[in-house]
Amino acid sequence: MHIAHLVTRLLRAGSEENTLATCQWQVEAGHRVTLIHGDSHDPYWQDNMPEGVERIAVPEMVHPVRPMQDIRAVACLRALYREIAPDVIHTHQSKAGILGRIAARAVPDAVVAHGIHIVPFEGVSPAKRALYIAAEKLVARRTDVFIGVSESVGRAYVQAGITRRGRVHCVRSGMDLTRFEAPQLPGDWRELLGVPQGNARPMVALMMAAFEPRKRHVAFLQAFARVAKSMPDLKLLLAGRGPEEARVRAAVRDLGLDDKVVFCGHRPDPEALFALADLSILTSEREGLPRVAVQSIAAGCPMLVQDLPGLDEVVQHRDNGWISDPTDMEATVRQMCRLLKDPMQLARLRRGARAADLSDWALDALGARTTALYGLPVRRPVPAQAQLVAA
Numbered sequence: 162m163h164i165a166h167l168v169t170r171l172l173r174a175g176s177e178e179n180t181l182a183t184c185q186w187q188v189e190a191g192h193r194v195t196l197i198h199g200d201s202h203d204p205y206w207q208d209n210m211p212e213g214v215e216r217i218a219v220p221e222m223v224h225p226v227r228p229m230q231d232i233r234a235v236a237c238l239r240a241l242y243r244e245i246a247p248d249v250i251h252t253h254q255s256k257a258g259i260l261g262r263i264a265a266r267a268v269p270d271a272v273v274a275h276g277i278h279i280v281p282f283e284g285v286s287p288a289k290r291a292l293y294i295a296a297e298k299l300v301a302r303r304t305d306v307f308i309g310v311s312e313s314v315g316r317a318y319v320q321a322g323i324t325r326r327g328r329v330h331c332v333r334s335g336m337d338l339t340r341f342e343a344p345q346l347p348g349d350w351r352e353l354l355g356v357p358q359g360n361a362r363p364m365v366a367l368m369m370a371a372f373e374p375r376k377r378h379v380a381f382l383q384a385f386a387r388v389a390k391s392m393p394d395l396k397l398l399l400a401g402r403g404p405e406e407a408r409v410r411a412a413v414r415d416l417g418l419d420d421k422v423v424f425c426g427h428r429p430d431p432e433a434l435f436a437l438a439d440l441s442i443l444t445s446e447r448e449g450l451p452r453v454a455v456q457s458i459a460a461g462c463p464m465l466v467q468d469l470p471g472l473d474e475v476v477q478h479r480d481n482g483w484i485s486d487p488t489d490m491e492a493t494v495r496q497m498c499r500l501l502k503d504p505m506q507l508a509r510l511r512r513g514a515r516a517a518d519l520s521d522w523a524l525d526a527l528g529a530r531t532t533a534l535y536g537l538p539v540r541r542p543v544p545a546q547a548q549l550v551a552a
Contacts, residue, residue, distance in 0.1 A: 163247045167197045168257050174371040175451055176254055185213075186528020196210070198219070199257065200218070200221075246268065276308050278449040280314050283470070335523055344433055347436075353437075364395045368444075372403030435461075440464070440497065443464065457514070459514075463513075481517050
């Protein structure tokens with residue numbers, strides 16, 4: 162079977178990691194796999210693409226909404242689909258999901274799947290919400306199956322009237338959880354945090370998130386700056402890369418937080434960063450079910466998150482983490498301070514994280530469950546291992 166995956170941007174973030182893990186499983190299962198992406202891509206993937214996956218760039222496909230450019234991108238995708246003749250077109254991310262499914266009319270016999278990594282019409286203005294839902298309803302006519310990373314993202318599509326319940330299925334974002342089970346401190350933690358030899362390790366809060374507007378780094382830093390003096394021994398570690406990094410760095414300078422905030426880029430040892438952290442934090446305005454939440458809990462690092470649909474499938478309030486009001490960044494930062502000043506509470510949350518059952522996010526289930534769903538909706542019954550999203 163020839164499977165073509167389509168993403169808008171090929172960065173080093175959760176949806177891309179999920180997609181590439183699926184690609185790798187499918188290649189190892191004997192399928193031909195092509196990964197198509199737009200003009201934005203991290204150079205990392207030039208040398209780190211899973212073996213056997215063919216990568217094709219379509220520069221005409223860009224992240225911002227640009228009607229004329231988007232029309233050209235659809236034309237290019239149609240021509241490419243006709244050339245490579247995939248049996249399955251599996252789109253991911255919002256922009257690629259729309260353009261890729263419009264272009265899929267060029268290969269009418271192909272099965273079309275759409276991966277819902279995030280709900281694009283949540284956490285946006287009413288006008289954008291109406292536009293996104295209208296676009297999703299249009300391309301839903303050329304979608305055989307929707308595959309959500311959580312129960313809640315699939316439910317959102319059903320409740321918005323985009324599709325019916327029987328066409329939406331949940332496949333957890335699988336990952337290698339064994340590397341997070343007993344993480345060790347990074348060997349360079351002293352250099353990373355600027356701690357001289359012989360000095361004790363300071364308190365560490367970790368935000369592992371791509372530098373994108375929806376992650377709200379700047380809003381968090383603005384609230385943090387107002388309480389930073391009350392936490393003299395705290396280091397805030399920002400891990401990741403992305404288009405907003407320069408703006409975030411500028412905010413750190415402007416807010417006078419240079420001695421408190423550490424930028425560590427995108428590291429190959431996320432498990433070590435969780436071992437270093439006393440608490441991990443996520444303040445996104447919208448998410449699907451972020452892989453970082455699963456990884457943090459798997460590593461035994463309690464997590465403070467602002468409430469979003471689906472996060473409670475991993476982060477259990479007052480058990481292995483804390484869920485705060487997404488509309489109140491000041492309250493979130495105050496809660497962060499309270500938790501970090503309460504070692505007994507943190508220890509209890511850490512025990513809860515270590516006891517959490519995350520087997521549904523095991524890596525070996527991701528590719529198999531996803532690939533099995535390509536046979537839907539009429540070729541064979543729903544596989545028993547695929548979880549049907551409840552309305």
